[in-house]
Structures are given as C-alpha cells and as structure tokens.
Amino acid sequence: MRNTAKFSTAVLAAGALTLGLTACGSDTDSSDTSGPLVVAASPTPHAEILNYVKDNLAKKAGLDLEVKEFTDYTTQNPSTEDGSVDANYFQNKPYLDDFNKKNGTKIVPVVTVHLEPLGLYSHKAKSAGALKSGATVAVPNDTVNEARALKLLDVNGIITLKGGAGNEATPADIAKNPKNLKFKELEAAQTPRSLDDVDAAVVNGNYAIEADLKPADDALVLESAKNNPYGNFLAVKDGNQDDPRVKKLAKLLTSPEVKKFINDKYAGSVLASF
Template sequence: MRNTAKITTAVLAAGTLTLGLTACGSDQGSASASADTSGPLVVAASPTPHAEILTYVKDHLARKAGLDLEVKEFTDYVLPNTATVDGSVDANYFQNQPYLDDFNQKNGTHIVPVVTVHLEPLGLYSHKFKSAEDIKSGATVAVPNDTVNEARALKLLAANGLITLKDGVGNEATPADITKNPKNLEFKELEAAQTPRSLQDVDAAVINGNYAIEADLSPAKNALVLESAKNNPYGNFLAVKDGGQDDPRVKKLAKLLTSAEVKKFIEDKYNGAVLPSF
C-alpha cells in the first residue's frame, strides 16, 4: 500500500519567506548530530517524477535494504526546502544545484546535495504554434518566476534564436537582460507550477519537465524546443540539511536511488521525458 502524504501549498510571497527564514536563523546550521535516526526517513518531493521514483523505491527496494521510507508530496519549489530546514522532513528531492545555491544564498540556509538522480529537460510548449519558428511577433510567453528557472527558460529561448541575452549573463538572467527580441515577445512571469495552466491564456510557455509531465505533456513529443541533456547542470538530487548526509538512512536511500533498478524504472516509465543522471 502506498504510504504517501500529499501537501497542497499556496503560493507564498518571497519576501515573507525570506523574513521567516531569517528570523529563525539560529536553526539554520548543521543538522544535529544527536538527531533521532530510528524512525522512518521522511522525504519531501515534487509529485512527478520525484515522488513516483521514491514510491518505487519504497515499494520495491526499501524493505530489503532495511529502510523505512515516507514520502511527502509538495506542489511548489519553496516549501520542500523550508520543511527540510525546520526539521519537518529529513530530506528533499526536487531541485537542481543552481536553484539550491540561489535558495541558500537568499535565505541563509545550509542545505546540501547528497546524490544526483535524474534530469528533467526544460521545454517550450504551445497550444497555438507547431514550431518555435511559427511563433508570431508580439506573442506572450510564460516563464517561471523563480530566479534560476527564469534564467534557465531565457537561456533556452536564446539557444534557439528567439532572443539574445547579454554576454556572460548567468543564473540570474531576467527579461531585462534581453538585448535582441526580434519577435517582440512579451513575457509573463508565473510561479513554475502555474505555467502548464497558462497555456490556455498565453501563446507559449516554458515549462519545467516535472510540471509538463503532470499536465500530460510529453517533453519528447510536445515541446517546440527542449534543453539538451549534454553537459546539463540542472540534474535533480536528494538533498539534506548540512549534517544530514551522515544519517545512515540517507546513505541507504542515496544508494537505492542510484541503483540499476531505479535507472531501469526511470527509462521504462518516462520514455525520455526524464533521464537518469548516474
């Protein structure tokens, strides 16, 4: 029986989150060495594919490895980290390194990666156009509004000739960094989870792979343009509050997540929409 708790989250103001995290700064350091590791390992995860991969591990691999695993689903990209910081969960699995670096820097947190598991290619989707070349002048394109994924979205558009960005722009690129916009595209910045729903209201949207899959979009078939997996820095990993990487339960899960069985599960279930990174 699947033992997964699903948490539906509201979109929270970034400033409020930052203030809240700063206020509890004394709790931002390493995980306590005396933390209880006898109970189940509770892991926060995005529903697709992260929670699905964890549930496969729970149902097929964890018991044999002596791991009691509990999965909690979150539908945004902020609360899994705040829950990890405050100890509501032991670990999370939903993010990539540029996103985590940005989150730690802005919030004074100390979350660290344990093991990279998979990549979800970011893609440009549209219900109105069949190709990127067909996108008309003045079209509105939705992009994720968090710092890293917005920059990632703009880089995808630039790599496919839709815009040009300033030389050397990094993981903090915004529409203000666009130097050439031949199609006069307009950008609508939305919380990442909202981008698939926006396809009814905008001309195109850049959507993270997990949210595309949840919306029954196939990155391999439906994306007008798609990130290349080669040398991609956006692999998703298991992460913990610093110190938690020494938890024997975390070590067991890290080993299971990078097993041959999980690799086959990812390849068979997602058919190229999610790629193993190990």
C-alpha cells in the same frame, strides 16, 4: 502560498521522534535513530521515483521510507531546514545555491538522480519559428528557472541574451528580441495551465508531465541533457549527510533498478543522471 502535503499523523509522530533522537547528545550513534526517513518531494516524477524505491527496494535494504508530497516546491527547503522533514528531492544546484544565498540556509546535495528537460510548449504554434510577432510567452518567475527558460530561448535562437547573463537573468537581460516577444512571469506550476491564455510557455519537466505533455514529443524546443547543470538531487540539511538512512536512500536512488524504472516510465521525458 498554500502547500499541499500528503502525510499521516503517524508519520508526523515518527518524524518528530526521529528529530528528537537526532537532537540528543552528539555521542548518540546515528544508526540507532528510529522511525522512518521522511523525504519531501514534488509529486512528479520525484515522489513517483521515491515510491518505487519504497515499494520495491527499501524493505530489502532495511530502509523505512516515508514520502511526503508537496505541490509547492518552494516550501521543501524550509521544511528541510527546520527539521519538519529529513530530506528533500525536487531541485537542481543553481536553484539550491540561490535559495541558500537568499535565505541563509545550509541545505546540501547528496546524490544527483535525474534531469527533467525544460521545454517550450504551445497550443497555438507548431514550431518555435511559427510564433507570431508580439507573442506572449509565459516563463517561471523564480530566479533560477526564469534564467534557465531565457537561456533555452537563447540557445535556440529565439532571443539573444546579453553577454554574461547568468543564473539571475531576467527579460531585462535580453539583447535581441526579433519577434518582440512579451514575457509573462508566473509561478512554475502555473505555466502549463497558462497555455490556453498565452502563445507559448516554458515549462519545467515535472509540471509538463503532470499536465500530460510529453516533453520528448510535444516541446517546440527542449533542453539537451549533455553538460546540463540542472540535474535534480536528494538534499539534506548540512550535517545529515552521514545519516545511515540517507546513505541507504542515496544508494537505492542510483541503482540499476531505478534507472530502468525511469527509462521505462518516462520514455525520455525524464533522464537518469547516473
């Protein structure tokens, strides 16, 4: 799978220097680490939020921040684990737990920043109840987001999951399917692009925004922010939580200025989690 990243040779060189200094003796003071903090992020809204911090808050806080955009979010944790980047910002806790379990990695959350409500969208039906019998619904094909999509349909009475279906639920865990819906499993980034080919699609909030969908207005059903475990956070490889650059970024990402930016820019399509 090809991943698109935006970065410069200078950033790579600085990142390599940072990693090299970090790898030196354990008695090295981490506050002496030079070079920018390189953070991998999905373009929307993660990189947009980080770039707001970079352009408006980082310099005053003494933080040299570089934002590296990945359109393929599945490559961000491997890049963080192998040191290609210092941190990432794109995921939620169930996704991270599943990734660490399957890959033996040790990525840990630092601070939760926002929630992107998952929604059901359609170019053919004006309401969830208007979906026809036998309709095809696209869902993300990664473990956690597929389960999350099915839970959204379950909570809204479109399907009923078997008791105990958790964060690894698949269509095989559907107990009742009154409309005999068919499910098409796609990469999450492809779900909004499938809307002309399927009857409906469950789309992650960031991809909905990129596709000019307005979750608060366009979704047939939308996740509630209340008691939602899917908040997105800044994450690092275990052991790097105390990097002073990471601490500075965590503080900036949960500042009143960032909350206002999220509220003003996304108008309910992205919700601050702090």
